[in-house]
Amino acid sequence: MSTHDLTADRWRFLATTNRGLEDIAAAELTELGGSDAETLYPGMIEFAAPPAVVSRVHAYCRQIHRLLLELARGRCSSLADITALVDSLDISRILGPEQSFAVRAQRRGDHSFESPDVESAVGQAIVDASRAQRGTRPPVDLDDPDLIVRVFVRERRAIVTVDTTGQYSLHRRRYRVAEHAAPIRPTMAASMYRLADPDPDERVVDPLCGCGTVPIEAAATALDRRIEPVHEPAFRRLRALDADESAISDHRRQRDGAPPDIRGFDIDPEAVADARENARHAGVADTLSFETADARQRPIAADVVVTDLPFGVRTDDDIRPLYADFAERLAESDCRRAVIHTARGDLLGLEPTRRIEMRRGRLETAILVID
Ligand SMILES: C[S@@+](CC[C@H](N)C(=O)[O-])C[C@H]1O[C@@H](n2cnc3c(N)ncnc32)[C@H](O)[C@@H]1O
Structure with missing residues (x-):
């Protein structure tokens, strides 16, 4: 099991993109400051980067759908293994006392539990950890949460992440006001x-x-040019990013x-x-x-x-x-x-x-x- 230290100067990230195009998207993430970018699963890249990459990716990375900050990963054969990953987290680095959250899980493989079971178990584990660590119960909001915790269970591996992008994928650009019948992403x-x-x-x-x-x-x-997504990305609400890191760095190359x-x-x-x-x-x-x-x-x-x-x-x-x-x-x-x-x-x-x-x-x- 490994829990990621959010006070470290490099964090672990997962980024989602179109299946089949991971290597091209990984090259863009590397240009933006990522290292060791590799395909983890179809449509998902893992990489390491300093915290400032979060704002940079949301401003300039044109191929990514979501950027997920990895919190913990480990082997799992039961729900208890997954909730143990949550128990190891410092919740106050992730959720503010008043911030609402929701858990979304994706599961592939042969397990004795389903995705909704993962969602309720992880949700409960976050509530319990928050109560134990700071005596408050964070609100759950399944429709419009401040932060989404995404859990990926693939065969015997579970990864707990927080979604720095939020509800709406970055492929939804604000400029697309006129829609054609079959537009490409x-x-x-x-x-x-x-x-x-x-x-x-x-x-x-x-x-x-x-x-x-x-x-x-x-x-x-x-x-x-900067990306203009349809919604403000969630990373601005993430406690682990301080104001400097969440300010969008100007990355423009001189042309x-x-x-x-x-x-x-x-x-x-x-x-x-x-x-x-x-x-x-x-x-x-x-x-x-x-x-x-x-x-x-x-x-x-x-x-x-x-x-x-x-x-x-x-x-x-x-x-x-x-x-x-x-x-x-x-x-x-x-x-x-x-x-x-x-x-x-x-x-x-x-x-x-x-x-x-x-x-x-x-x-x-x-x-x-x-x-
Ligand atoms: C799959 S759509 C392209 C969608 C586009 N990439 C977008 O994001 O909106 C194919 C386009 O081919 C155009 N088209 C069909 N026959 C054409 C032709 N002979 N010459 C030029 N355009 C044609 C259609 O009008 C349609 O806009």
Whole structure:
């Protein structure tokens, strides 16, 4: 069993992201000050970092959904093993006397208990520890808690964390005021842009941009813009972070040279209008251009293409002609790399250098890197 010392100068964190994209997100966490970042489970990275990384990740990390501060981990074969992890915690470093909390548990594996059992046992253990340590009972609020304690039980291992992000995942960006029918997750768009890895002077194009998520995330990454999540992250209420650490550190890199050349196109003029509106809310409208164009016909003038193709699932449209013509436009262009999210990569007839299996709902999709 190990309990993490919250007075130490490095803490242990878990970060959640899109399954399959952990290595790219881990690289971003490392850039932001993390070390030893590794995939712990599908969609979950573990790493170490100084406490100040919490504010930095919430301001700049474009690929992470939640940042969880690890409190304790250990082997578990019973509920008692999990509550023993809570007994070892210094509750006053985590919860203020008036702060409410909720426990959420995720369990995978063969156990004699279910997730709700973990939630009530850990909740009770927190109440008991708080009573023993400071004589007060913290309020439980399952709907709108100040802090969420998340417990992960995977086979024989349990990890107790406090969620520094809170109720709402960071993939929900405030800029997305105009929603397209099938928008890609901004965190996934950010990972795709990083997979494309363009040089600062290279032209980046999304020929089927919908409401503009890929170009917006690309511009925000290139310009090192802050994330604007829909809700204030929970870390500001976390007792273990002092005021200095919770103040958002300015992490901006100095960018020299011309602004990035990033463009989006879509056949649907309404999608183009939505993309412009979202870009305005994201504060990157001056950097981006969005135009109406048919990807089957318009020649691709780009060094790098990053796009999310229609799957043809929700509509009856035959996507074969679109895929065939788009692949032809790509082949005749001088684009050096394309990063494409699709459920029908087979229709492109292009050999990927890397293929990352993904899921959207029940649909199996993939990100293809084509060089
Ligand atoms: C999966 S959506 C892209 C979603 C986008 N990544 C977003 O976050 O909103 C596919 C887009 O392809 C566009 N599209 C379909 N056929 C097209 C064509 N021939 N040329 C350009 N765009 C096309 C659709 O209008 C739709 O916006």
